[in-house]
Amino acid sequence: MTVSSLASRVLDWEGTQTGPESVNGTGQESGGRGLRASVKGSIVFAKELLSFSYHRLTKRSSFFVPLVVYLSCGYLLDFVFRSFPGDAVSRMANAFYMLYSRDPHLASVGFVWTPLTSFADFIPLLFRDLWMPLSSHDVAGTLVSAMFMAGAAYQLERLLGGFRLDRRMRTILVATFALNPMIVFFGANGMSEALYAFFSIASTRYLFEWARSRSTRLLAYAGVMLGLGYLARNEVAVEAFVGLLVVLQQSFAKSKGTIRERALQSSMDGFLLAAPFAVCFVGWAVASYVITGIAFQQYSGNQVLVQASGFKPGSIQEILGHEAAAIMLLCPLVVPSAVAAIWLAFKRKLTTLAPVVLPAFGLAFTLAAYAKGILFPWLRYYILAIPLGYIIAGWLLSEISGASQFRGISTRKVSSTELKVRRNSLMRLPGFVVLALGLVGMPTSAYAMLDPSIGQGETVQQLGFIFHSKPTKGDLAVEHKRQAIQAIDDFITKLGLRNGSVVVDNDDSCVPEVLTSIGNPKVFVIPNDRDFQRILADPPAFGTHYLMVSVHGQAPDAISNAYPGIASGANGQATVVATFDSNSQCGTLRLLKISQEPKGSSQMNFR
């Protein structure tokens, strides 16, 4: 090579660039014809957006259709009947305190209840200043439960798809699930049941898909679902534990190599499933311990409530009878399909049933807790029976129709002719039975919800007045409660109090509703405030001159504990300014004005 040619080559290196035409879209064509181009561009964009959302809507119809149903029912509950469960309101109220109380801080979320529902409510509540009903009508809770319940329907649809059930079958099954009155009610009312159903179904789906495909990502998703699920409901802990056992066993059984290598692999899979759960479990316990000094308040909290109510579980026969009736009515599918599935799994040695029955262990835990007297036998605690019935039935259909053969779900080989015969003859009867039981479940669920002898009759209290032609005592109580809350709001507003004027204990069932409905919630000093104890010990020193006391509650509230006998106003420490008699489960709330320096009792009982 000559030096001159070399120099030209070297120069060529420094020469013009031969890159492709602007991959990054730094086009220079935009210029003079700007307006026309941009109008044209925005039309194209709008068209694309429309077709994109249409595509999404149809692809995810198992999510969007139920969502519309739950939101519509939520609208009826929140605005027409104004009936929202106290527990839903108190979850939403906990999120509300984080944002709008006198002392907004994250720990306001409280540790007596699992926090995820409140954290989810937190997001819509951010916009509460723009639209008050988000808190006053618990629309925030409705939005959250509707999203999660619709998500549960979507996850069920995907799981049934994983069972290779054909589209029509899947659609009808998911429809009977999503429109089951119990599912609709809990999708609309803002309770944590929607989250419980969502996380249980989703973790089951991912675990099942993992068992089939061995894709580690699915295992990670299942782990995350179980971890988050635990933050929504304690029962999920049991599902996580069983899930871990399933993963350890299945991973070991299907791995190759020496015993040590197989053990390593299965513990690795076990780690990936359990780690997110462990972090949620330990993280929440540590947070609770650091802030309240008790690591597992959500367990002890519930137990205290049950014991305080004097509730005693009956004999084993009674408990079993009670549970069986509730579960059979909520989902007539569950018992026959469970029996058939267990029989089939034993007969054919099918381990694929294991990941599918995860929610059964959540239910079993509820049963045990009820028998031990730790939980009330609320009907809603059995809500998981509904998806469980569909999941097991779906698995059963896929096994007996041979549909599982397509994706290697089962270990048994079926020839293609045999498969055809099976699909034609067998699919009809079992498919029909499943569909029929699914449909029957809708009215039986409604019956269970409206029969006060099933569960604790809690849904009757919420819904009775919608169906009864003549208002019952319970229906009137709901109405009275509403009036009492309105009266308190009006009275407090009329007094024109400054922030931090009234000490109140929000443990009473109606106080959260008062706080979230009132114009200025900062008027109240509540136990979530970090200075609550100091103010309660000496209110006037902090410029607080009012106390609001619950008179009717089963246990004395924090104020009556600190100042025994003050509620009646008889001991001269305070005078009664107003009494709000709700004539309902809210009991009576009394507003007192402190007349002289009260002496706090030395045995103050703060939570």
Added chain:
Amino acid sequence: MEEREASIRLGASVDGLSHLAPEVSARTLLSTAQKKVLLGLLGALIVLLLLATNTTLIVLMAMVIFSYLASVAFRVYLFILSARRSSVEIVDDRIAAGVPADELPIYTVLIPAYREPHVIDELIDKIARFDYPTEKLDVKILVEADDTETLEVLAAREPAEQFEVVIVPVAEPRTKPKALNFGLTLARGQLVAVYDVEDDPDPLQLRRAAVAMSSLGPDVGCLQAKLTYHNQMQNIITKWFTIDYLMWFSFFLPGLGALKTLVPLGGTSNHFRTEVLRAMGAWDPYNVTEDADLGVRMYREGYVVKVLESLTYEEANSDFVNWVRQRSRWYKGYVQSLFVHLRSPIELYREIGPIKMGHMIMFVGGTPFLALANPIFWFLTFLWVLVGPGPLQSIFPAPVYYAGLICFALGNFSIYYISVASCRIAGRRELFLSSLLIPAYWVMMSIAAVKAFWQLIFTPTFWEKTVHGLHLQGNLQVSPAAAVAEGQSGPREAVGFRQDESGPSGSSSE
């Protein structure tokens, strides 16, 4: 080579980029404007700290925490994206091996060797294993003129005809990219690959890259093969290092590929289109991580980098001190590249837009930043446990405090979880126990990061040379003199830490 010819080539190697595109050359670390801005910021910070100590600390802390969160979240996102099929270019063995020899392009392979006489033999054997027609291979071993030991070994060995020993004239800066540039001026191939002396690439890699390049559009300027280590089971450090590379090359870089954004290259097993490389001014001889910088520059010029499914085995640093030196060099280079590309942010914004700019900052900047920020958070947590929240509360208002809490709990956990998941997805169950202990490796990273930032302030272009050949038992060919020439830390690395034998083929399991 004539002296004049050599000097022209040398001139192009040293000054090519700084003439062609001075704005992206790291010849000067900071532009005058950058210096002014940085000094201004520093001054403003001091004034603010004096005037409003608390508020300034709060704002600083908030900025650190939110950048940290963004960087971690971006990594989790990349990990999820890496599952997409489009994230990696796959060329089957059958297809790669089946291409007739006359359809393959001439391939130039550049191998810079600086004072590494003891691995030359091994290198020549490994290159000979390439499944590529000899007449189309143009292998250039790049040796510095004063590196007599390596030259002697090469002369004694008399490598086959496809090998060419290129003597790089002695000149500053004495860096790998300068040697590569010099080699590139002589390249005959349409494609150029870069390997380190101790590499052991997949024999089909050149064929795979050639097939992939021919099927991909002209906008793909470079393919990056995956890197891993042949001595991965040697000790806990090499195991951690292997997990680190696994995450980087099998998950994070493919994730970037799936996002169609900039990919910082790893220093070896890069396959370029020669004309693209030349037109861009090739490597920046003044940048400490010329590879990562080149990846960013390629993107700015409109080219993308894709990850090629093909492994190259490298030698993992098995020694703590040596590892820290190497890692601190990488961090330093990343910061250097970041500064270079942020010299004219408006131009960068026009070239690649706000989102890709964010990607660059979160990935190129985030890598050293995360390592540096970690000890700060660990220390604060430790303090919090020790003395309680009291004194910290003043600089942690609620939102910052909670974000910090999420950072600590979720950030650390998600990266930890991804480490284990990466090993599992890659089927590397033997790395499980090491992956459980990986937080100790993060501490090592932080040490390297602190060292890097220290050096960046005082010796920005100091080149931390890595000693190779530590995996060879009883290999005493590295003379103390060579080690002294490599850096400031003296000869201790050369002899002090031989490890158990773990040959290049002995422990590799893939």
